[in-house]
Amino acid sequence: MAEEKRLMKGNEAIAEAAIRAGCTAYFGYPITPQNELTAYMAKHMLDHKRTFIQAESEVSAINMVYGAAATGARSMTSSSSPGVSLKQEGISYACGADVPCVVVNVARSGPGLGGISPSQGDYFQSTRGGGHGDYYHLVLAPKSVQEAADLTFEAFDLADEWRMPAMILADGLIGQMMEGVSFPPMRDLKTLPKKAWAAGRQQETHRPNNHITSLNLMPAELEQQNLARFKRYDVMKAKLQRSEEVNTDQAELILVAYGTSARIALGALQMAKAEGLEVGLFRPITLWPFPEQKLSELAAKGKRFLVVEMSMGQMIEDVRLVVNGRCEVKFYGRCGGMIPTEEEVLAEIKRLLGK
Amino acid sequence: MTEKTFMAGFGGQGVISLGQLWVYCGMKESKEVTFFPFYGAEKRGGIARASVIVSDSEIASPLVTTPDSAIVMNIDSLKLCEDCLKKGGTLLINSSLVKQETTRKDARVIKVPCNEIAEQLGDVRFANMVMMGALSKATGAVKLDKLEAVLKSFFPESKHKFIPKNLEAIEAGMKVVK
The missing domain is CATH 3.40.50.970 (Thiamin diphosphate (ThDP)-binding fold, Pyr/PP domains)
Incomplete structure (x- = not known):
């Protein structure tokens, strides 16, 4: 239990x-x-x-x-x-x-x-x-x-x-x-x-030394290590990308946010729904590797994106790389320790939807 | 049901404990809960605030920006709460310390003489529990029927002798709300 x-x-x-x-x-x-x-x-x-x-x-x-x-x-x-x-x-x-x-x-x-x-x-x-x-x-x-x-x-x-x-x-x-x-x-x-x-543990195992280092002065070898x-x-x-989606099928406009700002974006989404506006949420859980496959599928459907972050706009660069000019990517953010409110994000949603 | 509450008072009045116990009881009553405190770097005497949500469904933003209910434990907190309370929301005021009338004519105002009631019970430090009783009765969001068990795990055993008085304070606070 x-x-x-x-x-x-x-x-x-x-x-x-x-x-x-x-x-x-x-x-x-x-x-x-x-x-x-x-x-x-x-x-x-x-x-x-x-x-x-x-x-x-x-x-x-x-x-x-x-x-x-x-x-x-x-x-x-x-x-x-x-x-x-x-x-x-x-x-x-x-x-x-x-x-x-x-x-x-x-x-x-x-x-x-x-x-x-x-x-x-x-x-x-x-x-x-x-x-x-x-x-x-x-x-x-x-x-x-x-x-x-x-x-x-x-x-x-x-x-x-x-x-x-x-x-x-x-x-x-x-x-x-x-x-x-x-x-x-x-x-x-x-x-x-x-x-x-x-x-370590040579005494128990009697195996050869395991040498752990990041140093390699042979460029050809170091290149092979990096490759x-x-x-x-x-x-x-290919294996580890992870994300969560809310209402992305229905919505034309999709909020993209992670961590705390995804919670706030979800609140704004619920407020929008109460006013009859369909909005979606795409939340990356792995930031590296970035969940580009799922996001790319949404971009292929011609969705519009509003990236919400507690910064001047950083994850938006990954979103733009994935979207690659296929659709509109807008940004709303607060910084300096200010947290965006659900009301602010809702206002931005309404502005973008022309409501 | 989602009840968003904003709580504010002077450091030492037990605002943070009030918020924590409220959500702890909410969790024991199978609600989704979240508690986010704000306080300054002061050792004592600063302003203490808490954003508290209990809900039957998953909670979106943990920040309370337009609370359904607000608790005013001291005079400095009155304006803070008046400024954010939802239209028609519940304003619970510690009338022992806040003599001023609120400007929010739309609000459901409940005056609770927390300090006086707590002193009658033997210690002014029960004031926050009096207010929690009132909040429970006024909103119905958390019944507080699991409070005794919660207090037993919240406080170390040496403090368990104060639990009956805390429960009395809750009862007294509930009685204030009509």
Whole structure:
């Protein structure tokens, strides 16, 4: 039987889901609005005889993640936008060395130190390979406390399967709000996938050294490594795209939004429906790989799109790439930690529909 | 049924606890719930606000912009609530601290002397529970019949001796609403 629903903050739910997924090593450094996540890990990781370290900086934390993950630990860190910027070097190294880990960004407003209010201004950084070099990694965007828990639980498996960092891109609202959430049962660590590639344990196994590094000074070899990695990306793009659609068959105008802004867009859609206006919603759940197949099908039907974001317009670039001039793509966004209201989005819908 | 409530008061009046307990009880009554707090960086004395929704169906935006009901725990919160309350919405006012009349003539106004009732029960800190009783009676959105069990898991065991008084406060708040 499923466990009883618990009332939790998004940050706490992500932490609990990580523990249940078999996260054996967490490294963090405090920053608002994700502090409850680190605090929850501080309180509960040791109960399960796992590793919790508050590092001296975000840079240390991500490098501890890299090191622990290289030895095969299910390893995780979390932060918020300015802190995640600091982690980009380590994420690039993990991508270059094919080291799986989970990175959570409970995003806040920017640029710079910005503010502590929710924002979606980190879309480019998250989906374009935020550090140096040629790479991508998984990016999952939850819309609720329940989905934040579910995607975090799954992120560890996906990271291991595809040998790369998996990022949970939430925002301050998802992190701070409380909703009902139920969790999958605790993973037995003995059932986790074996990692023959991991470093260490020579004494037990007597196998040759596994050398884990992103460094390769032979251009011809490094090119082959990158080509192999991009082949893996193509397989991921074919297999992992995920999205949710509401009323996209009926509607001529389709809102495109992820995470918090998708919740607001859904509210605007319901208000529009009450006034007799048919509007649809397309919500990407994987931001990388972007759900281009489903979106492209809608574009082929000649729909119009209104992209709603808590930024000056970042995901809209992916929408435009998919639509490729086939139909109209408009934008509505707020930034700086301001959250669009359902009423504002409804007004924009009416303006576009000429109502 | 979807009841969107906006709650505001002074830090320390228990606005955040009120919101959390409201949605916790709602969840135990098989509703969909969401709770989003806003408060400043002050250790005490800042303004505390909460957006709270309970519904029979999936909740879209967790932000409450035009609430069906609003709770005014102190004078500073009156204007905030007047500005956003839905036309014809329910305005619950802590009349122990808010003596001023509201300008919202369309609203269903319910005055609850939370502090006085709480003091009669022995501690002014029950004021938020008095208001929660009134909110339950006024909106019917959450019955609060599972409150005792919720309080047992919400508070550590050392605080369980206060549960009967909290339940009395809820009852007293319900009685204020005609």
